[in-house]
Amino acid sequence: xxxxxxxxxxxxxxxxxxxxxxxxxxxxxxxxxxxxxxxxxxxxxxxxxxxxxxxxxxxxxxxxxxxxxxxxxxxxxxxxxxxxxxxxxxxxxxxxxxxxxxxxxxxxxxxxxxxxxxxxxxxxxxxxxxxxxxxxxxxxxxxxxxxxxxxxxxxxxxxxxxxxxxxxxxxxxxxxxxxxxxxxxxxxxxxxxxxxxxxxxxxxxxxxxxxxxxxxxxxxxxxxxxxxxxxxxxxxxxxxxxxxxxxxxxxxxxxxxxxxxxxxxxxxxxxxxxxxxxxxxxxxxxxxxxxxxxxxxxxxxxxxxxxxxxxxxxxxxxxxxxxxx
Numbered sequence: 001x002x003x004x005x006x007x008x009x010x011x012x013x014x015x016x017x018x019x020x021x022x023x024x025x026x027x028x029x030x031x032x033x034x035x036x037x038x039x040x041x042x043x044x045x046x047x048x049x050x051x052x053x054x055x056x057x058x059x060x061x062x063x064x065x066x067x068x069x070x071x072x073x074x075x076x077x078x079x080x081x082x083x084x085x086x087x088x089x090x091x092x093x094x095x096x097x098x099x100x101x102x103x104x105x106x107x108x109x110x111x112x113x114x115x116x117x118x119x120x121x122x123x124x125x126x127x128x129x130x131x132x133x134x135x136x137x138x139x140x141x142x143x144x145x146x147x148x149x150x151x152x153x154x155x156x157x158x159x160x161x162x163x164x165x166x167x168x169x170x171x172x173x174x175x176x177x178x179x180x181x182x183x184x185x186x187x188x189x190x191x192x193x194x195x196x197x198x199x200x201x202x203x204x205x206x207x208x209x210x211x212x213x214x215x216x217x218x219x220x221x222x223x224x225x226x227x228x229x230x231x232x233x234x235x236x237x238x239x240x241x242x243x244x245x246x247x248x249x250x251x252x253x254x255x256x257x258x259x260x261x262x263x264x265x266x267x268x269x270x271x272x273x274x275x276x277x278x279x280x281x282x283x284x285x286x287x288x289x290x291x292x293x294x295x296x297x298x299x300x301x302x303x304x305x306x307x308x309x310x311x312x313x314x315x316x317x318x319x320x321x322x323x324x325x
Contacts, residue, residue: 004185007178009152010040010117013159014078016189018048021076024163026053028063028080028117037082038119038178060086064093064116071111071168072101078163084120084172085132098168099143114168117159120148121213121263122309123176127302133264133295138170139241139273145169145194146240148212152183157192158238165194174213197244199251203233206257206322209248209274211237214261214310221315230323240270248274249281256287257322261310266294288325291318 004012018024026044028036032055035042045053056063060081067077081087087094094116102110122131135146145167149155155173162169200215201222208218215236222232233251237243252258258278260271271292279290293310301308 001184009156013156024076060090064090071114076113081118084118112166119175120172128299131300136270148172150215161191197247201234203231205231207251220312252282259291261293288322
């Protein structure tokens, strides 16, 4: 085991993936000698050479178009979009090419070895162009997998699983947590399952569900609620698409209540999809309405970031309201 922060865990996963697979390539804006804006790819160009870790022009559509071509020819491209906010110029390449490549050919060819890494979310005073959480846009696209880790251990295991998966994966990295804390991470190779949520804490009164950086928020709220005698079950969804309906539904049948929290705006956020599915699966077991504690329906603000964010106090208040309903 070694102490790693989330960035170091991602770098370690990339190192392992590129060492074992000569067809694995790492590229994006400034990812070469500079190591990317957050230094996630530091040292990889020196170790694997400029042919396997290199800078691209500043064109997201070009990055993913290039990645699709590489994957279609049998390579294992690991493309970095510098901020998730900048993934939108590549939207057509992702939803109309990456996601559909396998299906347009009747599975004769595919881009299943493509992985797209991108930092998402707020918490770094990045303002409206460096703080967005766009996972819900892509959750409407069959053919993709969407993965979000919550800590260094999860990041390494989920990224290795994403790179080796036979489907194109968008790997959203919570940038607020990059250097926020360190954790024990195995130095050896390991994977964590995609499409499987993790019950982080068992409880009996209410289920709290989140992913990525928001996990830290709901855990803090659960600690506050525990002082009031409220037992919270905490689940990390980990994979947005496909998401683990069974684990969440089993928990809600037990607790009778569900609270979902994400940083993205409330309207059409992925919490809405979860709420609709769980009320269908668990309607007769619900003791209160499903709660959604999310970002506001405004562009992500700079000066009022703390007011915008769904913090532990908002989650704690919603837990109390659900219990007292």
